[in-house]
Amino acid sequence: MKRFDIYLIGVGGQGIGLLSETILRAADHGNIPVSGVDTHGLAQRGGMVVSHVRLGSTLTTPLIRRGRADLVVALERTEAYRALYSHARSGGTLVYYDTSWQTLGARLGREEEVSNSLLERECLKRKVNLHGVRMEELEDYRMQNMVLLGKIASLSLVPYIGKEQYEEAMDDLMAGTMLEKNLEVFRKIAG
Amino acid sequence: MKSLGEILLRNSSFEEIVIGNTAIVRAMVESGVRVVTTYPGSPTPEIASAVLSIPQKDRPFYFEYSTNEKVATEVAFGASINGHLACVFFKSVGLNVAADSFVQLGHMELLGGMVIVLGDDPGANSSQNEQDNRHYAHMTYTPLFEPATPAEAYEMFIEAASISRKRRMPVVVRMTTHVCHAKQKVLFSFWKAGKNGDISRFDPANGPYIPIAKAALDMKKKAIEKIRNFQEYAETSPSNSIDDNGNRVKGIITAGLPYLSILEILEDVSEKPDILKLGLVHPLPAQRIAGFLRGHTEVVIIEELDDLLEREIKSIAYEKGINTRIIGKTCDEDWIGEYTPDRVAPIMDRVWPEMEISVEDVPDIPLAPRPPQMCPGCGHRSAFHAIKQALSEKDITVADIGCHTLGFLPPYNMGQALLSMGHSTGTASGLSLFNDQRRVVAFLGDSTLFHAGIPGIINAIFNSHNLTLVIMENGTTAMTGHQNHPGSGANARGPVMAISIDRMLEGLGVTNIRRIDTYSQGKLTSMIEEAVAEKGFSVVIASHPCMLKFTREQRRKPGFIQKTVDIDQDKCTLARSCVAEFACPSFQRLQDGTIRVNPELCIGDASCIQTCPSKAISLKKSSGSQGEGDTE
Numbered sequence: 001m002k003r004f005d006i007y008l009i010g011v012g013g014q015g016i017g018l019l020s021e022t023i024l025r026a027a028d029h030g031n032i033p034v035s036g037v038d039t040h041g042l043a044q045r046g047g048m049v050v051s052h053v054r055l056g057s058t059l060t061t062p063l064i065r066r067g068r069a070d071l072v073v074a075l076e077r078t079e080a081y082r083a084l085y086s087h088a089r090s091g092g093t094l095v096y097y098d099t100s101w102q103t104l105g106a107r108l109g110r111e112e113e114v115s116n117s118l119l120e121r122e123c124l125k126r127k128v129n130l131h132g133v134r135m136e137e138l139e140d141y142r143m144q145n146m147v148l149l150g151k152i153a154s155l156s157l158v159p160y161i162g163k164e165q166y167e168e169a170m171d172d173l174m175a176g177t178m179l180e181k182n183l184e185v186f187r188k189i190a191g
Numbered sequence: 192m193k194s195l196g197e198i199l200l201r202n203s204s205f206e207e208i209v210i211g212n213t214a215i216v217r218a219m220v221e222s223g224v225r226v227v228t229t230y231p232g233s234p235t236p237e238i239a240s241a242v243l244s245i246p247q248k249d250r251p252f253y254f255e256y257s258t259n260e261k262v263a264t265e266v267a268f269g270a271s272i273n274g275h276l277a278c279v280f281f282k283s284v285g286l287n288v289a290a291d292s293f294v295q296l297g298h299m300e301l302l303g304g305m306v307i308v309l310g311d312d313p314g315a316n317s318s319q320n321e322q323d324n325r326h327y328a329h330m331t332y333t334p335l336f337e338p339a340t341p342a343e344a345y346e347m348f349i350e351a352a353s354i355s356r357k358r359r360m361p362v363v364v365r366m367t368t369h370v371c372h373a374k375q376k377v378l379f380s381f382w383k384a385g386k387n388g389d390i391s392r393f394d395p396a397n398g399p400y401i402p403i404a405k406a407a408l409d410m411k412k413k414a415i416e417k418i419r420n421f422q423e424y425a426e427t428s429p430s431n432s433i434d435d436n437g438n439r440v441k442g443i444i445t446a447g448l449p450y451l452s453i454l455e456i457l458e459d460v461s462e463k464p465d466i467l468k469l470g471l472v473h474p475l476p477a478q479r480i481a482g483f484l485r486g487h488t489e490v491v492i493i494e495e496l497d498d499l500l501e502r503e504i505k506s507i508a509y510e511k512g513i514n515t516r517i518i519g520k521t522c523d524e525d526w527i528g529e530y531t532p533d534r535v536a537p538i539m540d541r542v543w544p545e546m547e548i549s550v551e552d553v554p555d556i557p558l559a560p561r562p563p564q565m566c567p568g569c570g571h572r573s574a575f576h577a578i579k580q581a582l583s584e585k586d587i588t589v590a591d592i593g594c595h596t597l598g599f600l601p602p603y604n605m606g607q608a609l610l611s612m613g614h615s616t617g618t619a620s621g622l623s624l625f626n627d628q629r630r631v632v633a634f635l636g637d638s639t640l641f642h643a644g645i646p647g648i649i650n651a652i653f654n655s656h657n658l659t660l661v662i663m664e665n666g667t668t669a670m671t672g673h674q675n676h677p678g679s680g681a682n683a684r685g686p687v688m689a690i691s692i693d694r695m696l697e698g699l700g701v702t703n704i705r706r707i708d709t710y711s712q713g714k715l716t717s718m719i720e721e722a723v724a725e726k727g728f729s730v731v732i733a734s735h736p737c738m739l740k741f742t743r744e745q746r747r748k749p750g751f752i753q754k755t756v757d758i759d760q761d762k763c764t765l766a767r768s769c770v771a772e773f774a775c776p777s778f779q780r781l782q783d784g785t786i787r788v789n790p791e792l793c794i795g796d797a798s799c800i801q802t803c804p805s806k807a808i809s810l811k812k813s814s815g816s817q818g819e820g821d822t823e
Contacts, residue, residue: 047563061451066553084557107770141791175192
């Protein structure tokens, strides 16, 4: 089995932990050897958060090397741009949720906010396939992670994992109304 | 949904994906640990989360959040000399707090056994330094294990517990950040709840337990004998292993997470070096290391942080007359930071260029880092915004540890020096000496006050120091994930009386205590102005509940409606103090320079309304009107 490395990035509070855990457990449901790691620490406090998921090997460092991720999953535009530089490999894929949580620099007008067109230009230059997703009618922004997961499933961006495994993983991690609502959002996008 | 609490108490053997911290808890259960204590600190707080996932009535051991790491260590020690297997866990720098008691443990007959789980933090991801706690093992004659994966964390804890119980000596399991948080499927063994009994087995005859005069030296001798006898075990410990790649020239000695970094880097290398991977790093298996050295022409030591292995291995080679070329650290940079694959690759390339290890050339990222910041609605933001108005540029502010440390970041710049947990009052006292020109203000969180802040406060009272202490009270230990503290009104097992900070200070004789909700920014500014004008030690309690915790609790209630504020663009004069001074992250700047509210971030706390000079901010009409937890 060929190794497949997924680098997830976002801002603390966007639900990157649940997204990453869902992909990891989905891989396990598909009998794919998998490992990973989240950066915790001060992560809940609006700083950059990162998670690594590595498919295809068990005894391996959970940390993906720079410039070597097959898939970058970003919950936010600025962080998508950051990970494009740091971890996306040429020929790889970047999928992101099209929202912006501005950095202090952007809010103070000292730094340009990352736009969709800047992402497109840079991905073209680096030969990275780019997919953006956004769901206008989403009732709670905290389910943006499930929109992104739906997109990943609909485009089969992670080899070996299908919709069924994602749903099994969601069932491991959620219950009740939360599970229902998240499944609904996921299915709407995943098809 | 899978229930972690149920999983951790399964009787049969099973496989489950867990993080290292969770694996430790299953190991506690299987080892028969009776008493577990801690003070929360990254990267270990998820050990407590896993413990708490087991309902109190089913927990096979006693668990508490202690007031600090030293007390936690003492509670575990007391349990151990009473015959119960005990475990204490905390973060890297927590060991400094615990050290006064920890250094004695090796001198004691630990009847029930005692395992100390440390969360070291190479790279200082969430700590004020990246200290290498292996030094403490050497200093205290204590065995130390260093797992590289969650599976090893589980196995080594069980090995450590067994050694500790059998030899009645303390044993350390030293995890690092990305071992604590690494996720992996681990095969766990079976467990059957034993009949532990509640017999108090403490007997002074097992000691001595009083290290006074000659006894202190006798006890030291015993500690040295214990670790020397243990040396023999180290030679055969299953935690040390060799990857034999049939290379008789090149070898690597390593331990912990760097081992996995090496495997990653060697993936594309055809002639792989042999690797001696150490799991038990103190005491070292000297014979085994000598054998490995003799079997190779050159051996590289890949060691994260300090050069302990290197010095010991070189001394083994010297003692035994081994001429193998040993390559350790070669520059200051080698001592700093986490040994991720990206760090280890250039180190290996420097030593063995003939291996043609690929070293990634990644361009600089054209973005400023995104550091953590205070959350929307954070009471500390209101506090800093208000306190800043009361002080002048030349006044000195002293930070402490907690969420409020983030006040040092722009645009607040509140807090200019930081040492450690609870240092602020002491440091501020020193800054007040020979200083009639600049007023001194210290910040201190409530959990940190109970942890290590009290001696500094008593000292300021005792020695009549001239400073203002601002207690940044939010009712919880927020930074590490909202653990209860003595002022919260509940402990790890249920509700208890909250200790009142006001009454405690009154009891100490502080007469000028002021208390205010931080959202009342104007009043807080006046209070600080008054307090800093007074001679002597004054206290302002700047209080507001943690809004991250509060909002989460609100969202769980039925019928919850998310409120937000809105900016009336007709009233807005583009003063932009909301982004430049108050700086709540909910305010976003559009390309045309106007300011909008990001509804994904705003929690409708309304603490910002009072900061707008043009009165352009108000609670959004459609999003509910009654305010809870907002301005007075």
